[in-house]
Each structure stands twice: as C-alpha cells, then as structure tokens.
Amino acid sequence: MSDLRVSERVAVIGAGLVGSLWALMLARRGYIVDVYDRRPDPCLAGDVGGRSINLALSERGWKALDLAGVQNAVRTIAMPIKGRRMHAVDGSLTFQPYGREEGGRFGEGECIYSVARGSLNRLLLEAAEATGQTTVHFDHKLEDYRQDGEGVTLHFGEQGEPRCDRLFGTDGAFSAVRMRMMKADRFDVEQKYLEHGYKEIELSPDGAGDFQLPSDGLHIWPRGHFMLMALPNPDGSFTCTLFAPYEGADSFAEIANADAAQAYFEKHFPDIVPLLPNLKAQWTDHPTSSLAMVSCEPWHEGDRVALVGDSAHAIVPFYGQGMNCGFEDCTVLDGLMGDGGVKDWSTMLAKYSSLRKPSGDAILELALRNFIEMRDLTGDAQFLLQKRIERKLAQQYPDRWVPLYSQVTFTHIDYAEALRRGDVQRAIMRQVMDRPDIDEIWDNEELLNDVLQSALDLLDKK
C-alpha cells in the first residue's frame, strides 16, 4: 500500500468486477473511495440477471490484479484452461492448445483461467474494503449527477445526494453514467445487439463431485451459424452456453418448447445429451439473453467524470476479453495518473479516452471475428492445419511470429495493434495455405521449413 494520502473523494458507480478492482487501485493510491451499486449485496455473490457465472482470465487481467496486489489471492480460485476441445457431430474430439506448452505467467504453459464471477467479485470488494479507504453502498441506484466547478453531486433518489470530486462509471453495458453523459454535447454513442442470443445450461459434477468432461479445455461444438460452448467451474460443474440466432434456421424461434430443445440437442450435440438429464427443465427455466455491444466517445466528461470497463466498450464474449479489457483500462488509467498524483485531470482523462477508445473498438471487432471462428472454423480441417502451422512458426520463431490469439490473450500489445498485425498475418497465411502441397507439410521436413521461411519472407515485405 502506498503511503500517499490524498484528500480527494472518488465515487465509483458499479461494484462489479471492474468497479471493485478500480476502487481497490484508487484506495491504494490514498483516495477516499465510495462504491455505489444499484443491486443488493448478495446479488454480487452469484449468477446475476442472466450474466454468465464464469469468466476467462488472461494475461491482461493478471497484470492489473498484480498491480492491485491481489494476483496471488486470485490464483487460488482460478482454474487453468489449456485449449479448445472441439466436439464433432459424430462425437470425435480435437484438442487445440491456446499457446505454448512452456512459459506463461505461472510457469505451467500459456493458458487462460476460469474464475467464478461471484468469488472474484467478493475477493476484490473485500480487498478494497480492507484498505480502510473504501466504503461500499448497495441498493443505490444512480438517477442523475451534476457537475459544477467544485465537484459532482450524485443523485440517488431517497438514498441521498452525496458529493464527490471525481466520478467513475463502472456500471456495465447499460451504464447509468453513460446514459447521463449522452445528454452532454458532442458525445457519440452506439448501442447495438447481436442477431444471436444465448441460453445457459448447467452440466453438474458426477456422483463423486468430479468433472464429466475434461476440465482443462474450453469445449466447443461448432455448428456453422450456431454453437454450444462449455467452460469448467472450480466446483466440478460446467456452464454450457448455446449461442444461436434469434430468427431463421436453427434459431431460438424454431425451438418452440422443451421437447424441441431436447430434439435440437440430440440432433446437433448428441454426445452431451446423456450428461444433461435435466435439459428440458433447465431449458424452460433459463432465460434467452441478448448480447449488447456499446461503443462511445469520449470516455470522459470534462475533468471529473469518466467511464471504465463495459460502460465504455461493452463487447461480445467470444474472445473472453470483456473483463480483461476492463481490467486493462484500470492498468492504463493508473499508469496515466503517474506517481505523484494527478495535476491536470482534464488532460489526463482526455488522454485516457483517446488512448483506449481505439483499443475498445479493436477488441469488439476481434471478438466478433472470433465468434465466426469458434462457431464456423474450429471444425474445419484446413483451419486446424493453418493453426498448427502458425503454432510451429511461433515455436521456432517466437520473436517474429505471435499468433493473433496469443497477442490478444498472452501479451499486452494494444488490441488495435494486435488487430493490425493479425490482418497482416492472415493475408500471409492465406497465401501459404494456397500452396498445392500444403497438405503434405508434416510428412516432409524440407517442405515444412520452406513453408515457414516463405511466411517469414512475406512478413518482411509488409
């Protein structure tokens, strides 16, 4: 903890993952932090309002947790996931590792980590409170705020009108802070929904409390324009999520009732059906949820108000980067605040906005593309071959070729730069895959070396 004590009072709206972490970081800097959340306390502990209960934590997230001093604590509740496990309709399985088998933050190879949302949220909130600098207020719904020269007045209806010096909106995709910022002049915002919705189904542990599928993988049943996914939870269960279009072929609209859902699963995901004896009841009980995307600019209003996390850049979940991107916002903001405290908030927040806005746009684009990859390409032989060649490239020339997935998941390269480099690599791989002899690559070491070299030559020319 820093010895610095700052008399400024900061309000953080939203006690979710990003809000809790950001409150912790601010408190460690010596600010007096009030965290407000519209929900009652217990809601944060579990599955809330159709949001998934597990999350994929990767390198960008870990860096922020490290900076906030809670990396080791979070490590104890995180479960390594080493790669994708693809399920074909005939039940056959393919494994595709996420990264290299050595290295990685914890020396167990490059992998992502499954964390229960509730546990991580509690851990972060408790750490923020433990600083003695943070108070958390539940059941506080922000109705409005007003800036003046001296500070910001928060309007919580009957809960009062406290004042603060700075206000951070970490209140998610449907941010009340952002809704209020929309009334400011020249604030651009876009809110857009994916044509696909999702429904979650729990796959319970077996009688002995063990996982019923290999627990080191993100399981995917890629089926073209829809897919099923399963991510393990530390308690031995899996959260399965069906992503399907709202309308049209194989859509939610076509699944009229629980019987139709059972038939749908039997047709498309037969290998998981025996593991889901209560599928029909779950289908009826669980909501179909939509997927919202938000982008806006600027991410701040003057020198007192700013957005962090989903409130500024809600994205789709297909890259597992929503939380990681929000945590990286905190890392970047913290970096901009510098060591000696902030002298010019207006310039600092403007810089934060102009730095991070392109990153937010890029990770949204990347996540949309990854949806297509996951549902469409992960079952394709040519795609798997390409991935394998890229892995070989990355292994032999780690300084020259970092696959796009690795850039996003295992490095701190700006998302916008990763998107750019990924496009260059994609164009190269398209040329490489066009070679008529590409299918023989693993039988012929000379050919393999020639292919790898030609990819690097093309990279040099870009």
Added chain:
Amino acid sequence: MSDLRVSERVAVIGAGLVGSLWALMLARRGYIVDVYDRRPDPCLAGDVGGRSINLALSERGWKALDLAGVQNAVRTIAMPIKGRRMHAVDGSLTFQPYGREEGGRFGEGECIYSVARGSLNRLLLEAAEATGQTTVHFDHKLEDYRQDGEGVTLHFGEQGEPRCDRLFGTDGAFSAVRMRMMKADRFDVEQKYLEHGYKEIELSPDGAGDFQLPSDGLHIWPRGHFMLMALPNPDGSFTCTLFAPYEGADSFAEIANADAAQAYFEKHFPDIVPLLPNLKAQWTDHPTSSLAMVSCEPWHEGDRVALVGDSAHAIVPFYGQGMNCGFEDCTVLDGLMGDGGVKDWSTMLAKYSSLRKPSGDAILELALRNFIEMRDLTGDAQFLLQKRIERKLAQQYPDRWVPLYSQVTFTHIDYAEALRRGDVQRAIMRQVMDRPDIDEIWDNEELLNDVLQSALDLLDKK
C-alpha cells in the same frame, strides 16, 4: 373531418412541428389526443434553444399538410425559394434553379418554401386543438413510461401519471421516449455528432423593411470545408448560418473573439460584411451549436409505443429535409392505419418501422452528401456544367431523368430508392463529364444531343 369516433386515448410527446401535425392527423381520425411538451407555451412561438427559425418546406411536407387539411393555410405563410444563389469570394453571383420553371405544387415552377418555424408550429397546434379532440399540455417533462397489457402510464413527476392507449414520441433528436426505449431489449441506437458546428447571424431588413439580398434564393458562400448560408424569412430578414469545423483550419476554435470573427467574414465573405453592421455583437451573443445525427431500430416498442420524426432519425439540415421527412413519416403511418381503424397495432407499427427505417438512413446519407456538395462543389465550374446538362436531360426527357435533388425535393419516391437511382445517375454523369469535348456542349447542338442520348443509353444498360 372524419365522422369516425375512436375511444382510444393517444399521447404525443413533443409539441414541435411533427408532434403537432401528427396530433392533428390523429384527432381527425377521431382519437382523443393529449400532446405533452417539456417547454413552456411561448417557447414554441419563436427561436428555441439554438434551433434555426426558418425551415424549407418541400413536396413531401406539402403532401402531409394536404392530408391534414392545412395546406392552404400554410401556403399563406410560406415564401417560394427558386434556387441557389452562389456567392464567390470576388463577389460574383451564380444562380442555379432547384427545378423546372413550370409545374410544381402551386403552379409557380418547382421551388421550395421558406416558413418560419414558430408560425408553422402555432398554426398546426391551433388546428389540432380546433378539432376539439386535442389537448396540449406544456411544462410536462416525461421522466419515464411503463407499458402493461392494458395501456401505458406516463410519468411526469409532479405533473402526474396519466394513462394512454398509445404513445408517440415526437420529441426530437434528444427524445426522452427514445432514451427510455434504449432500456428495452434489442433496441439498436446510434447518436453521433458532425465535426462541424454552426452559428446563426441575422441579416435585418433594410430601412424600408425590404430584403437586402434577392429573396427568391437560398444564398450560399461555398468555401470548401466550410460555408455560409442565408435563407430569407417572410419578415424581410435573412437567417445567415455559418457552418464550420470545430477544430483545425478555418474552424470555430480559430475564431477566438468577435474581432477575429469580423476578420474571418471580411476574408471569406466580403460581400455580406456591409450588410451585417452588428456582426461582432451577434457573434458574441449567439451560441455555437452542434449537429446531432440519430438512427435507431426498431422505431416502435410492442404495440403501444412508436417514434415519429427526429426522435427516430435526426439528420443534418443540408438537404432541407428534416421536417419533410418527419411529415412523410406521418403520411406513411396514416396510410398504414388505413380507413377502418387499426386492428393489429403490433403488426402495423412493425411494418411502419421496417418501411421507414431505410428511408431515414437514406436521407441522412443524402443530407451528409449534400453538405459536401453545398460547401465544396457549388462553386465549381465543372459541377455547374454537370448540373446544367442534367437539367437539360430532365427538361427533354422528364419521364426518364429526374435529377437526384428533384427526386428528393419534388417527388414522393422513397428516399432509399432516390439514393439508389442517384448513384446510378452519378456514375453515368461521371462518364459523360469525362468526354474531352464536354466544354463545347452549348456551342454545338449535335454534340449536345449526342451527349444527352449517350446518358440515356447508359441508363438503359443499368
């Protein structure tokens, strides 16, 4: 007035131009209409909150006014504008008629009409009230609404919570109804600002009360990335509007004070400076306003709530179509409601939304393009030659070639279809203008006929 009496109670939020007209149309259908507006009564009479005080009424607007039975009344407060009058820096003038010299709705050739916003608004509101079916409530700010199976409850804070059967949001670019609809699932919305702002300067009548510039034209001082415009008002004045970027060369940011504004006008618009003796005072007194664009989808929520006008599709003013498009929404909605009253509101409103959303997108695109044309091309000799050739084409082959401006301004062709046809014509004109002998066209009748024929031949091939 229809003999039909309908017991349904309809709320219209926003007593502006579109709200007043739509209330009138609904009242004539027999609905009991309550119009609510957040502003006090007198505000509607004049210049409000930086909005321009005059408007260009064209064919789409007239059709809706005709349908509402007020065309003749509006005619008495409308002033014909026959074309653009372009002012070069050296003071030379060029006239470019909007349409054909004969025809047009009132037999005085094709022209647009300048109307004072306040006068038109009053006329429409009074006509709505005169039906005996409409009540207007000022000082009512909508804070929220709630739909249930039986109707809609409106929340006006201390002003009460009246009920209605249907709710129409005609409350403009910053619509409270739309802000509330954003909270509904799967509602897409984009709010975006132009990089240009504007400032209005009044050019007073001369000592005798007469116009100081020709009153039959929309005056434009095109200067590339910025421009000055002047539209006559029926009282002998002109409203001049400077459109300039907020930042960069020749921007508002560069005009630090009234002296700088004076110098800016003397440099770029020298011919108007003698007519604006109080330019400096006006510059200081008048705000610089932003230009918001809004698009959203769907334009309705279930079977009880819908958006009409700017609330659904706020556009930039450069085609003079904002009000006309809103009025056309009313025409289309009225058409969809049919003769016997609405049986299935849900289907009808969904049809309205899917019909009009592409039109709204198209007129926004057209208006953005017209900004470039007005500020950039109207001073260009090649552009003027092209316009003249198109006029000749339209004159000789009125059934085959309607210039894009005429489609938008003098017809009821759907904006989306006009945009499509305009693109085809633009591609053809680009080919025509590439002829090496094109500059000699007016000296050689054979050449002229050949050029016109080649344009029609190209059109046949599309």
